Amino acid sequence: MTLEVPDAFSPGKTPKFQELAKVSLADTQLRRNIGKAARGIREKRAVAVEELPDWQELREAGRAIKERTLRHLDHYLLQLEESVRKAGGQVHWARDAEEANRIIAGIARDHDADEVVKVKSIATDEIKLNEHLESEGIKAHETDLAELIIQLAGEESSHILVPAIHKNRAEIREIFLRGLDVEDLSDDPKDLAEAARLYLRKKFLSAKVGVSGANFGVAETGTVCVVESEGNGRMCTTLPPVLVTLMGIEKLIPTWRDFEVYMQLLPRSSTAERMNPYTSFWTGVSEGDGPQEFHLVLLDNGRTNVLADERGRQALNCIRCSACLNACPVYERTGGHAYNSVYPGPIGAILTPQLVGIGKPGPDSLPYASSLCGACYDVCPVKINIPEVLIHLRGRVVRNQQSGDGLAGTLNPENVAMQIMAKTFADPALYERSQKLARIGQWPLARSGTIHRLPGELSGWTRTRDLKPVPEKSFREWWRERKNGEG
Amino acid sequence: MGTARETILARIRRATRDVPAAEKPEDVPVERGYLTEGADAREAVVDRFAEYVAEYKATVHRVDEKDLPRVIAEALERRGVEKLVIPAGLPGEWVPEGVETLRDGEDGSQLTNGDLDGSDGVLTGCSLGIAQTGTIVLDAGAGQGRRALTLVPDYHLCVVKEDQIVDLLPEAIAQLKGAVKDAGRAVTFISGPSATSDIELNRVEGVHGPRTLEVLISG
Ligand code: SF4
Numbered sequence: 001m002t003l004e005v006p007d008a009f010s011p012g013k014t015p016k017f018q019e020l021a022k023v024s025l026a027d028t029q030l031r032r033n034i035g036k037a038a039r040g041i042r043e044k045r046a047v048a049v050e051e052l053p054d055w056q057e058l059r060e061a062g063r064a065i066k067e068r069t070l071r072h073l074d075h076y077l078l079q080l081e082e083s084v085r086k087a088g089g090q091v092h093w094a095r096d097a098e099e100a101n102r103i104i105a106g107i108a109r110d111h112d113a114d115e116v117v118k119v120k121s122i123a124t125d126e127i128k129l130n131e132h133l134e135s136e137g138i139k140a141h142e143t144d145l146a147e148l149i150i151q152l153a154g155e156e157s158s159h160i161l162v163p164a165i166h167k168n169r170a171e172i173r174e175i176f177l178r179g180l181d182v183e184d185l186s187d188d189p190k191d192l193a194e195a196a197r198l199y200l201r202k203k204f205l206s207a208k209v210g211v212s213g214a215n216f217g218v219a220e221t222g223t224v225c226v227v228e229s230e231g232n233g234r235m236c237t238t239l240p241p242v243l244v245t246l247m248g249i250e251k252l253i254p255t256w257r258d259f260e261v262y263m264q265l266l267p268r269s270s271t272a273e274r275m276n277p278y279t280s281f282w283t284g285v286s287e288g289d290g291p292q293e294f295h296l297v298l299l300d301n302g303r304t305n306v307l308a309d310e311r312g313r314q315a316l317n318c319i320r321c322s323a324c325l326n327a328c329p330v331y332e333r334t335g336g337h338a339y340n341s342v343y344p345g346p347i348g349a350i351l352t353p354q355l356v357g358i359g360k361p362g363p364d365s366l367p368y369a370s371s372l373c374g375a376c377y378d379v380c381p382v383k384i385n386i387p388e389v390l391i392h393l394r395g396r397v398v399r400n401q402q403s404g405d406g407l408a409g410t411l412n413p414e415n416v417a418m419q420i421m422a423k424t425f426a427d428p429a430l431y432e433r434s435q436k437l438a439r440i441g442q443w444p445l446a447r448s449g450t451i452h453r454l455p456g457e458l459s460g461w462t463r464t465r466d467l468k469p470v471p472e473k474s475f476r477e478w479w480r481e482r483k484n485g486e487g
Numbered sequence: 488m489g490t491a492r493e494t495i496l497a498r499i500r501r502a503t504r505d506v507p508a509a510e511k512p513e514d515v516p517v518e519r520g521y522l523t524e525g526a527d528a529r530e531a532v533v534d535r536f537a538e539y540v541a542e543y544k545a546t547v548h549r550v551d552e553k554d555l556p557r558v559i560a561e562a563l564e565r566r567g568v569e570k571l572v573i574p575a576g577l578p579g580e581w582v583p584e585g586v587e588t589l590r591d592g593e594d595g596s597q598l599t600n601g602d603l604d605g606s607d608g609v610l611t612g613c614s615l616g617i618a619q620t621g622t623i624v625l626d627a628g629a630g631q632g633r634r635a636l637t638l639v640p641d642y643h644l645c646v647v648k649e650d651q652i653v654d655l656l657p658e659a660i661a662q663l664k665g666a667v668k669d670a671g672r673a674v675t676f677i678s679g680p681s682a683t684s685d686i687e688l689n690r691v692e693g694v695h696g697p698r699t700l701e702v703l704i705s706g
Binding site: 053054057058061064065067068069070071072073076077078087092093094095099193196197201204205230231232234235238239249256259260261263264267273277278279280281282283284286288289290298307308 | 494498500503510516660674675694
């Protein structure tokens with residue numbers, strides 16, 4: 001399914017979540033694929049996490065290290081720059097997508113490269129690098145199996161980690177027959193993978209320039225890390241003589257030692273494995289080993305907007321594991337396209353509007369794309385309190401709309417209610433208590449499944465909008481019981 | 488407007504105005520309450536490593552050190568390897584007679600990517616094994632070679648000595664610090680052969696890296 005709409009990072013008006021969700025909900029194949037995938041990963045993840053007795057301590061360390069980094073980001077970025085230079089790499093700074101694209105295309109042109117090989121990276125999708133390179137006559141070859149499928153199909157990905165989640169094998173066979181120049185092909189996943197391997201190997205062995213994103217960059221040593229499954233990340237970062245890595249400034253960690261935390265948190269949270277098949281760590285240029293020219297491009301593109309919001313800042317902790325997507329009942333039903341951003345799901349709902357700035361109808365609708373069940377917070381390996389930030393951003397959206405009307409945003413009833421809700425969400429126990437209270441308190445007020453008025457502090461919230469009643473059993477309660485029942 | 492670097496740094500400083508000027512990075516508490524060392528006996532650690540590596544669909548053999556040359560020769564023969572890539576610094580007695588060896592990194596010469604692509608496999612040692620995750624760590628040291636050697640060939644035969652196996656990941660990270668910080672060497676974690684799960688979430692072996700990983704644990 002292709003949605004011909006500009007995404008949240010495009011200029012101009014973009015559609016709202018609710019509009020796009022309607023399209024996705026009508027696509028049963030999409031829903032079936034995403035449902036199957038999300039359930040499968042969710043169950044496996046719980047097993048992988050239970051194997052570590054110190055999971056909660058690791059989460060807390062993962063959160064705290066990111067907090068330290070973000071509070072002193074200038075210090076650590078300068079340290080990173082110095083470390084990379086000392087190790088023989090070059091560092092570039094890009095204020096926005098356009099500047100990053102220009103830098104990367106310039107490096108390719110300096111080497112007369114009319115094609116580059118790429119390993120999947122959300123940051124390069126965010127800046128629309130492929131399109132930009134294309135416009136300069138440089139072809140970017142995606143080399144993940146899923147990204148190759150997406151690229152050949154001419155679509156955007158629907159899931160951070162498993163981007164082709166919405167395609168079944170018969171569809172993939174069709175796409176390969178058209179795009180890979182093969183005569184005959186079965187729809188056995190093994191054969192499909194083989195066809196991709198042969199096609200891409202030629203590209204790896206001849207490419208002059210490789211392009212990657214980064215999962216982590218280490219201030220202390222200048223080491224950059226790419227975590228992956230297929231081996232195309234190793235190919236892209238090892239075989240071409242020149243390597244360009246685009247890294248969001250929030251991907252920084254202070255020390256080499258910090259990998260002892262994140263390399264435990266990330267694989268188990270993302271693919272539910274003890275460890276992903278391949279992880280590459282490189283430090284500038286190593287003589288005689290791998291690319292002899294290395295460029296690190298540091299990207300802002302709205303990240304400093306996120307940093308400026310004391311409560312929303314924690315969205316930058318994200319290590320892109322996608323556990324929150326798989327845990328999210330809204331995502332499970334709508335799929336990634338409805339979020340209309342390279343960052344879908346719960347994390348996208350708090351990251352996208354902050355990155356592009358409050359005040360755009362499409363992204364402004366994202367903080368409402370949630371039932372606030374809290375499952376995303378429970379699974380997040382770096383303890384991002386997504387429900388808290390969602391509520392906080394709803395407040396900002398409302399405040400912003402009202403300031404346009406000349407009203408003082410802080411006096412608005414919804415806003416006051418939002419601030420109370422935000423406090424409640426900051427404390428999970430308080431949140432559950434309030435949900436139980438709401439459930440007991442609401443039934444005389446609910447008519448035809450919709451609450452029109454709530455007593456007490458929250459009543460301002462329903463004056464402007466109908467509120468769905470709190471379900472009999474909250475998702476959180478259900479989830480916990482289910483987990484207990486299984487364990 | 489200054490350079491991008493100045494602008495971004497200025498934006499960051501503005502965005503973090505809530506952070507007290509006197510606060511140092513170390514003032515932000517980081518509680519490392521997790522385990523940094525395993526408590527299990529050696530035997531159990533080695534067993535777990537063998538078990539977890541095998542779970543990734545790699546072939547694992549336990550070998551007595553003195554039998555290594557014979558077991559290596561047998562593995563290569565089973566696989567039908569004729570052209571074998573050999574990194575510099577690999578113990579001479581590991582290299583069997585009768586196979587054509589493609590040596591890399593001796594007296595400064597390097598094999599081409601084409602040579603590697605045309606080979607039947609590569610034989611290496613390793614830097615470390617991690618039992619907790621079934622991971623083999625390469626750090627481009629002696630007997631391991633540069634990264635391309637263990638990436639392009641379709642078959643990787645890797646020798647892990649029992650005393651190279653650590654229990655928990657933090658132990659491995661601590662041991663690798665010197666190779667990274669002082670020597671600036673590249674480090675690769677390998678946990679099973681290359682895999683993808685992108686087609687209807689079925690794990691398919693080998694999209695890009697070596698499709699067969701065989702591990703000899705020697706002690
Ligand atoms: S917000 Fe947390 S759970 Fe979601 S992708 Fe980021 S790190 Fe993972």
